Amino acid sequence: MSYVIIGNSVAAIGAIEAIRKVDKEINITVISDEPYLVYSRPLISEFLAGQVKEEMMGYREPGFYEKNGVTTKLGKRVVAIDSAKKSVKLDNGEEVAYGKLLIATGGTPFIPPMKGLGKERIYTFIKMDDAKQIDALVPEMDHVVIIGAGLIGLKAAESLHHRGVEVTVVELANRVMAAVLDVDAGGIVQSALEKAGINIVTENTVDEILGGKAANGVRLKDGREIRCDAVIVAIGVVPNAVFAKESGVEVNRGIVTDNHMRTNLPDVYAAGDVTEGPDYLNGGNRVIPIWPNAYIQGKIAGLNMAGVEREFTGGLAMNSIELFGVPVITAGLSNIDSDDLEVLTKIENGNYRKIVLRGSTIVGAVFVGKIDRAGIITGLIRDQIDISSMRDRLLADDFGYIDFPVELRKERLGAVAK
Amino acid sequence: MKRVYAKEEVCIGCRLCEVWCRTEHSRSKNIIKAHKSEFPPPVSRVLVEELMPVSFALQCRHCDEPECVESCITGALTKDESGRVVYNEEKCVGCWTCVLVCPYGAPQRDLERKKIAKCDLCPDRDTPACVEMCPNQALVYEER
Numbered sequence A: 001m002s003y004v005i006i007g008n009s010v011a012a013i014g015a016i017e018a019i020r021k022v023d024k025e026i027n028i029t030v031i032s033d034e035p036y037l038v039y040s041r042p043l044i045s046e047f048l049a050g051q052v053k054e055e056m057m058g059y060r061e062p063g064f065y066e067k068n069g070v071t072t073k074l075g076k077r078v079v080a081i082d083s084a085k086k087s088v089k090l091d092n093g094e095e096v097a098y099g100k101l102l103i104a105t106g107g108t109p110f111i112p113p114m115k116g117l118g119k120e121r122i123y124t125f126i127k128m129d130d131a132k133q134i135d136a137l138v139p140e141m142d143h144v145v146i147i148g149a150g151l152i153g154l155k156a157a158e159s160l161h162h163r164g165v166e167v168t169v170v171e172l173a174n175r176v177m178a179a180v181l182d183v184d185a186g187g188i189v190q191s192a193l194e195k196a197g198i199n200i201v202t203e204n205t206v207d208e209i210l211g212g213k214a215a216n217g218v219r220l221k222d223g224r225e226i227r228c229d230a231v232i233v234a235i236g237v238v239p240n241a242v243f244a245k246e247s248g249v250e251v252n253r254g255i256v257t258d259n260h261m262r263t264n265l266p267d268v269y270a271a272g273d274v275t276e277g278p279d280y281l282n283g284g285n286r287v288i289p290i291w292p293n294a295y296i297q298g299k300i301a302g303l304n305m306a307g308v309e310r311e312f313t314g315g316l317a318m319n320s321i322e323l324f325g326v327p328v329i330t331a332g333l334s335n336i337d338s339d340d341l342e343v344l345t346k347i348e349n350g351n352y353r354k355i356v357l358r359g360s361t362i363v364g365a366v367f368v369g370k371i372d373r374a375g376i377i378t379g380l381i382r383d384q385i386d387i388s389s390m391r392d393r394l395l396a397d398d399f400g401y402i403d404f405p406v407e408l409r410k411e412r413l414g415a416v417a418k
Numbered sequence B: 001m002k003r004v005y006a007k008e009e010v011c012i013g014c015r016l017c018e019v020w021c022r023t024e025h026s027r028s029k030n031i032i033k034a035h036k037s038e039f040p041p042p043v044s045r046v047l048v049e050e051l052m053p054v055s056f057a058l059q060c061r062h063c064d065e066p067e068c069v070e071s072c073i074t075g076a077l078t079k080d081e082s083g084r085v086v087y088n089e090e091k092c093v094g095c096w097t098c099v100l101v102c103p104y105g106a107p108q109r110d111l112e113r114k115k116i117a118k119c120d121l122c123p124d125r126d127t128p129a130c131v132e133m134c135p136n137q138a139l140v141y142e143e144r
């Protein structure tokens, strides 16, 4: 009865570490189509910027696999799951039997239909090999167009700018990071980007990628043409679940799981960016493609696979990113207009602080600039603490445990922390 | 494992714990040099919160299942066998994800180094510097 994990990224590591807490015996096999030991995916932008070397990108020590009794099959893709036979099939025809299976295949870039796709020099930016390909071309590039001003597009923009490449970011919405930032916060971030020299075109989109064999420009919706040496499509990621769906796994947007990270198939679990797991704030299920969520889902899946019952309390959308020296933190319902939500904000010298309340609990927050100790607010969201007595202090830069009701503070600080 | 706990009833908010924490985590370990001449200056891993008449010192709680360790995008934060949440500064890239997730507001941003600073329970000492040097015994280092 061996454990098999498809994917070798953070959700897989969360599962391995959890399984090994309870089961030190039974073999774990990890299969991934990427040829690398686990690396920190977010660091591909620091790699492209030339700030972090490949050797420093390992998320765990190289000895991690051996120490944890993990067999790896790297550079191999799973093409199907046979849930009756309890085995998975690889692209080289090999079959691997499982007792318990975890699908942790992450996301794949979403590329909307547009004219001119299929040329050379059109990239996405989610894998080590994407970063290496773009890196190799940097000496030949003067100008790159990036489609999408979300986290990944802006990180790629910053990295290339750092290498001396001119960058134009094209975004459909009227501001950067529109999914998580409101107009005020988006405006602060956007002006920092523009001040640094990034060209940002909003409320526009690429109609056609121009060029012959290789991309050499784009034509925008408004007819304008921009010459460039490469295009990076960074519109978003979608769960990498096609083979799972074809094998009978229930997939909506992502693989649907219950709060034990089980799929509809017996002994088959899913975790990370590939899942549409329970959503903490809104109930129901939702894809929340972020690193912490992937680790925690992996951990919960691993514990349950190893026979220790543990419930996932639900994912919380959140992110921390720093662009050109401006740190930005978002958590929960950071940018949703709704009658049942009350919003407190403060803008001061380029610093922004926003707290979103539903009744007497916090359900969302944004910090730009002064982000220190933001996690205290994240904790209040996670635990749905009644903040009535601290309401007036929530926007203070030095908000802290001093503002907590004394019993709650003593309970939190006086005992072993969970 | 032993952890540091504050007794807010006896804390007077003098912030000497911060001073001795900076000194312990300086290169020279000399109180004057640490505060006057070292660059980048050492950052205190303990933070005194104060809203008179109440004050207390707060540092990393070395959580049982730490949010920071589960969320750190580089693997810079790990929990060791003794239970301490340890930090490998070399791996930190200053993404501030731990600042986003730590419910105690424990990781401090070291802006000069663009890395975080976090309580390490003073591995070179038997008792952490803040506990030993507090003139009012407002910090204790014990098993609970």
Ligand SMILES: Cc1cc2nc3c(=O)[nH]c(=O)nc-3n(C[C@H](O)[C@H](O)[C@H](O)COP(=O)(O)OP(=O)(O)OC[C@H]3O[C@@H](n4cnc5c(N)ncnc54)[C@H](O)[C@@H]3O)c2cc1C
Pocket: A006, A007, A008, A009, A010, A011, A012, A031, A032, A033, A034, A041, A042, A043, A044, A045, A076, A077, A078, A079, A104, A105, A106, A107, A125, A126, A127, A151, A152, A155, A240, A243, A271, A272, A273, A274, A289, A290, A291, A292, A294, A318, A319, A320, A321, B073, B095, B097
């Ligand atoms: C540039 C960039 C920056 C980011 N920055 C942040 C950040 O700052 N904070 C944050 O929270 N999140 C960030 N993210 C998102 C974060 O990286 C993801 O949420 C996280 O990697 C998800 O982990 P995962 O284990 O679910 O899957 P992934 O990391 O996506 O890994 C899945 C693995 O499975 C492999 N695989 C897929 N299908 C198969 C198959 N059929 N057979 C075998 N192997 C397969 C894939 O090749 C891949 O190696 C960033 C992402 C990118 C690209």
Ligand code: SF4
Pocket: A417, B059, B060, B061, B062, B063, B066, B067, B068, B069, B085, B101, B102, B103, B104, B105, B106, B107, B118
């Ligand atoms: S940094 Fe915060 S989350 Fe991490 S162990 Fe310390 S108190 Fe817990």
Ligand code: SF4
Pocket: B071, B072, B073, B074, B075, B076, B077, B091, B092, B093, B094, B095, B096, B097, B098, B099, B107, B115, B116
């Ligand atoms: S700031 Fe450093 S320690 Fe904190 S999550 Fe990022 S890499 Fe990890």
